[in-house]
Amino acid sequence: MSSTPRRRSERMTDTALSLRDYALYYDTATGPVRILDDITLTIGRGEVLGLVGESGSAKSSLANAVIRDLPGKVAEERGAIVLNGDDITALPERALEALRGRRIAMVFQNAATTLDPVQTLGAHLLETLQRHTDLDASGARARALELIAMVGLPDPEAMMNRYPHQVSGGEKQRVVLALAFACEPELILFDEPTSALDATTAATLLDLFRALQERTGVSALFISHDLGTVADIAHRVAVIYGGRIVEEGPVEHIFAAPRHPYTQALLASLPRASDRQTGRGLAASGARPAPRRGTMPACIFSASCPHHRADLCDGAPVRLAEAGDRRIACARAGAGEVLPAPEAPAPLPSPRQDEALLEVEGMQVTYGRDSLVDRLRGRSAAKVRAVNNVSFRLRRGETLALVGESGCGKSSLARALTGLHGFEGTTKLAGQPVRPNSSAWRARVQTIFQNPDSSLNPRHSLATILSRPLRLFRPDLSRADYAPEIARLLERVRLPADYASRYPHQLSGGEKQRVAIARALAARPQVILCDEITSGLDAAVQAAIVRLLREIQAETGAALVFITHDLGILRHVADRVAVMYLGEMVEQCEIADLDAAPWHPYTEALLSSSHSVDPGSETRRVRLQGALPKRTDTLSGCPFASRCPRHVGALCDSARPPLRQPGADHDILCHIDTAELRAVPPIWQFKTPKTTETVR
Known part of the structure; x- marks a missing residue:
């Protein structure tokens, strides 16, 4: 599952943190709500414990309880949280203020909101050091410079004077990591630290944390809904559902052979690098929200469990208990019964046809305009080239995935295709020239945005939201036809028809999408633009959304442009993939071509940054170094030259790369010869009981 096996060090024999029978209830207007219950966990010194579960499972609430930052009105709190012998639940507020940052640090999901925009990066570090250490001003500054260098940021002196808006997202998160390690804490809590980052940036940060953790011996609780990240970074993993731990044990054992039905369902919904070779599909877990009020059932998962038996599961309370190589909260699995994992439905066949539906030729998107002074002086201001000479064709029923790091031009391309930004170039629908800002285009090309909380009007019911496109684009319908058509649309996306009277805030994240x-x-x-629509969703919800899109394509013949930075999901939704870097499509190929070389060097780095949860698999890591060129510069050579791990010399810097075609419908923009690219070692190796299978 990882290129770097995680081994327990000798220091892990002692306990850094333990939670003993911990429970937390918040008081609400309608009565107490159970947040956490029956939590018993330990983290050894120098150990990383992963905590995984779907949204709403109380992962972040557990972190808040450990750092003693409870956002709700506490109705009841039981049990103990012991940090190296001290029960911190009994500490007064002044002692907790001294503890936070000094003995326990936290790395939050969004570095942009963690850092104060009016403070320099250096001021953040100096404030923390002066508050929690005895260093004088010169000593604190020296330590701050040491920390900036330690997390791999260039030019520490200059970085000290920069503000958060002057650095990239990955650099912000490195500063937050430096803040966490600043006072050499005993424990660091990581709350989804990589979920908002690109795959290559996230992989580099995980490498950095692994190196720092092994160097300092700090203990960590690593919270994530990305099971692949946890498989790569943690020694042990705990699975939480409805505020209770349902399974806990060594990462390699839990991921290779999950035994609790909830853990099995989570892993069955997770994409794997080997899915195309095995023909494996994705399963939606179907887990209902856990009960939070009133008398708790004996088993917290009983209402959603496919293996529930009243005579075995509804007697005594089912608590976490030792079961061989793990602890598990399941009456049947705990008694030694091997429960079958859910079988995922077979992947749906692609409905792709030969007819070209959308054609884009020579698209150029730029940002910036000349100021009045520029125009008076007869000069032109520098423009940002967001999309540079992009051409592609989309067939009926086909899904083209656009992948790449933030800033590569994916969303700018989508904005151009939705008519929200001007561009140079031509666009055709069904062979006829049509501009995206025309009514003919808008009736045939629709967009699904990343965040439904922003795209759905919170003051409108679902009936009102769905009636608007009917009124604008369906002149064949009378007002009397709206209600039955809205009911049909809701049922088509697997929602009850009576949801029409609900408002967005009454729905879950998956229901909103x-x-x-x-x-x-x-x-x-005829064409649907999907802009990061599965980003931030749990794996089970992602699996359901992806299958729904395939079903809709089979029925309607609609083509999809699927923008994502999640490479794992591509194998289950895309027919072809286009890899973008600095506004250019550096590679276009069939999705099956991603499983074997040749790849563009940037595609190779992206693939190696994605995590594999295949049991016993190994991933060859490629890490990108170097700086991005300025987006306003006119590059004479390859746009990837400054970061390319296979840079071949001055040719890459001075000449535009040629278009190579190693196979049918496979284009690579690279100076390296196709034969040399084809000889690149494989990214993944998958191990079976009898042999080691290498994907080439």
């Missing part, structure tokens, strides 16, 4: 899909379908489009 289904409404966004229904709104796009209302116009009966």
